[in-house]
Amino acid sequence: MNQNKFIQLITNALTDFKKSKVRTILTSLGIMIGVLSVVLLIALGLGLKNYLSAQFESLGANIVIILPGNVFNKEAGPGGNFGRGFAGGAHFDEKDYLALKKIPEADYVVPGFTKSGVTIEYRKAKRLGTIMGTNTQAPKLFNFKIESGKFFTESDIDRRSKKVALGWDLANNLFADRPETALNKTIKAGDERLQVIGVIEKRGDPEIDQGVFIPYTTTFGSLNPDKTFFNFALGTIDKENVEALKTAAKATLLKRYDDEDFTVTEQTEILSTVNQVFTIVNAILVAIGSISLIVGGIGIMNIMYAAVTERTKEVGIRRAIGATQKDILWQFLTEALVLSFLGGLVGLLLAGAIVLIVRNFFPAEINLVAVLIALSVSSGIGIFFGVFPANRAAKLPPIEAIRYE
Amino acid sequence: MRQPIIELSKVSKTYYLGETKVKAVDNVSLKIMPNEYLSILGSSGSGKSTLMYLIGLLESATFGKIYLNGQDISRMSDDKLSSLRNQTIGFVFQSFNLLNKLTVLENVMLPAAYLKSKANFDVKAKTMDLLNRFGLKDRQNFYPNKISGGQQQRVAIARALILNPKIILADEPTGNLDSRTGPEILKLIEDLRREFKTTIVMVTHEKDIAKRAQKRVYIKDGRVVKKYL
Numbered sequence: 001m002n003q004n005k006f007i008q009l010i011t012n013a014l015t016d017f018k019k020s021k022v023r024t025i026l027t028s029l030g031i032m033i034g035v036l037s038v039v040l041l042i043a044l045g046l047g048l049k050n051y052l053s054a055q056f057e058s059l060g061a062n063i064v065i066i067l068p069g070n071v072f073n074k075e076a077g078p079g080g081n082f083g084r085g086f087a088g089g090a091h092f093d094e095k096d097y098l099a100l101k102k103i104p105e106a107d108y109v110v111p112g113f114t115k116s117g118v119t120i121e122y123r124k125a126k127r128l129g130t131i132m133g134t135n136t137q138a139p140k141l142f143n144f145k146i147e148s149g150k151f152f153t154e155s156d157i158d159r160r161s162k163k164v165a166l167g168w169d170l171a172n173n174l175f176a177d178r179p180e181t182a183l184n185k186t187i188k189a190g191d192e193r194l195q196v197i198g199v200i201e202k203r204g205d206p207e208i209d210q211g212v213f214i215p216y217t218t219t220f221g222s223l224n225p226d227k228t229f230f231n232f233a234l235g236t237i238d239k240e241n242v243e244a245l246k247t248a249a250k251a252t253l254l255k256r257y258d259d260e261d262f263t264v265t266e267q268t269e270i271l272s273t274v275n276q277v278f279t280i281v282n283a284i285l286v287a288i289g290s291i292s293l294i295v296g297g298i299g300i301m302n303i304m305y306a307a308v309t310e311r312t313k314e315v316g317i318r319r320a321i322g323a324t325q326k327d328i329l330w331q332f333l334t335e336a337l338v339l340s341f342l343g344g345l346v347g348l349l350l351a352g353a354i355v356l357i358v359r360n361f362f363p364a365e366i367n368l369v370a371v372l373i374a375l376s377v378s379s380g381i382g383i384f385f386g387v388f389p390a391n392r393a394a395k396l397p398p399i400e401a402i403r404y405e
Numbered sequence: 406m407r408q409p410i411i412e413l414s415k416v417s418k419t420y421y422l423g424e425t426k427v428k429a430v431d432n433v434s435l436k437i438m439p440n441e442y443l444s445i446l447g448s449s450g451s452g453k454s455t456l457m458y459l460i461g462l463l464e465s466a467t468f469g470k471i472y473l474n475g476q477d478i479s480r481m482s483d484d485k486l487s488s489l490r491n492q493t494i495g496f497v498f499q500s501f502n503l504l505n506k507l508t509v510l511e512n513v514m515l516p517a518a519y520l521k522s523k524a525n526f527d528v529k530a531k532t533m534d535l536l537n538r539f540g541l542k543d544r545q546n547f548y549p550n551k552i553s554g555g556q557q558q559r560v561a562i563a564r565a566l567i568l569n570p571k572i573i574l575a576d577e578p579t580g581n582l583d584s585r586t587g588p589e590i591l592k593l594i595e596d597l598r599r600e601f602k603t604t605i606v607m608v609t610h611e612k613d614i615a616k617r618a619q620k621r622v623y624i625k626d627g628r629v630v631k632k633y634l
Contacts, residue, residue, distance in 0.1 A: 016506065019506055065473070188456070284630060317502045317504060318519075319490075320461070320502070321490065321491065321515060322492070322520075322568075323519045324487040324519070325487075327519055341520050399458050
């Protein structure tokens with residue numbers, strides 16, 4: 001079949017659709033919803049994955065992370081017992097912090113107390129932020145700069161002073177797009193009144209950009225009554241020392257905890273685990289979305305069967321004036337193909353629009369692969385489910401078809 | 406002696422209607438010569454239409470052979486038969502059988518869409534020529550259900566003629582037309598035969614119409630009972 005003939009077939013199909021718009025829309029609705037859900041699920045899954053990867057990548061190199069629970073439990077599969085870490089793993093405290101500080105290879109030891117979703121107020125402005133209880137080494141280890149003002153000092157830690165540095169987004173939102181005006185203002189976080197002494201440059205990492213960096217000792221009150229840390233980040237200047245640092249950190253913590261209660265890892269390991277988990281999650285999401293694609297395909301098949309019966313006479317007339325079985329097959333197949341392709345295209349555009357909206361509050365990304373897969377799968381489904389009715393049309397005996405009323 | 410354009414040799418066609426075996430055409434032998442005007446006369450259910458569809462390559466014979474220009478059509482593929490219907494045969498039906506979703510112009514041009522190679526003439530120009538001649542020029546962008554029966558049948562005849570067929574097969578072409586339009590259509594078909602040297606096979610149940618042909622075959626219960634030559 002040559003190109004002109006194919007274009008002619010598509011034009012004919014479109015002309016036919018124009019004459020039965022409602023049915024055309026209803027028929028391709030199934031495919032549209034299928035493609036919409038698949039693309040949307042991929043977009044959300046991918047967005048989340050990239051978001052988390054970016055979080056880990058924004059950390060500097062040579063960093064060893066200590067987390068509660070056994071993240072890399074092989075028996076539990078990728079992801080391990082990460083969840084158990086929150087529920088039943090070690091609750092690190094200041095004792096651990098002091099013990100870790102004694103490791104000779106540890107040039108940096110940064111404790112992390114994280115409390116997200118805390119309402120931060122400045123006068124009438126209210127924003128959700130993340131309390132980050134940490135020490136003075138955090139900016140250097142995590143590689144972020146103070147844009148205006150300064151970070152808190154060792155003596156702030158000793159005196160448990162209520163001085164904080166704000167992430168750029170939070171400062172920007174609380175202080176009406178003028179983050180630099182935040183300096184020396186007093187904000188409220190829960191019951192605590194805190195003085196802003198610095199604003200951190202924009203990092204593109206929501207946790208830092210929405211962060212309220214506070215001396216960890218200061219959190220040991222209403223914010224962190226249990227006086228625990230969620231994690232520790234250890235850093236070494238010399239890359240050669242990473243392994244030794246890991247071994248030493250592990251030995252230190254084993255004095256207090258079981259092997260199962262904590263994990264000592266490098267950020268690259270965490271990254272690959274996150275990637276693994278999300279590859280699986282994405283695959284499951286796509287599989288769920290695909291069910292609706294198949295249902296959509298069956299819808300097309302159903303309508304095409306009805307169309308073949310309804311158009312039996314037309315098939316007969318076309319056969320009488322010289323259409324071959326192949327001509328009829330292609331005619332119906334093209335219609336199914338165009339229907340599902342158009343449905344897919346509309347679904348894709350809708351998904352794109354939704355992603356643009358969702359992006360404001362949830363990481364979501366549409367990538368070219370998802371687009372190509374969506375369009376080729378929807379066309380493929382059109383062909384697959386269109387073949388049966390088209391074949392039936394092609395095999396109609398011409399004489400019976402032309403006599404059909 | 407000249408070769409018949411169509412030859413039926415002991416052709417039978419049986420159907421099954423449920424369990425019942427129906428012999429629609431029974432042992433018919435017939436020769437149709439080029440440029441001949443043949444009518445097949447018979448009452449309803451006599452098998453005359455089936456006979457026409459056998460001649461028109463829309464049906465295959467249960468027994469016997471059908472030759473088109475001396476070639477046995479039972480050995481031909483669907484593609485070949487379709488191509489012969491496309492270029493050698495033009496059908497005119499009682500109920501016109503136009504596609505209502507296509508305009509008059511598109512209906513007439515439709516057979517050209519199934520040509521396997523490009524037509525060696527300007528299809529659009531020929532279509533306009535035929536429409537002009539049949540008084541349908543101002544109806545070219547109408548849909549068939551918006552024009553009269555006589556006009557529809559003229560469109561169907563134009564469609565049958567578009568690829569210069571050798572044979573026109575007309576199945577009760579005046580059956581759905583009034584007493585004034587019917588004869589007009591017959592005259593049109595007969596004029597075309599003289600002008601284009603086409604062979605005409607016309608199926609009818611009306612003796613008066615059948616008599617207009619040079620050759621008549623009377624069919625009853627699937628058998629040829631009389632030939633008027």
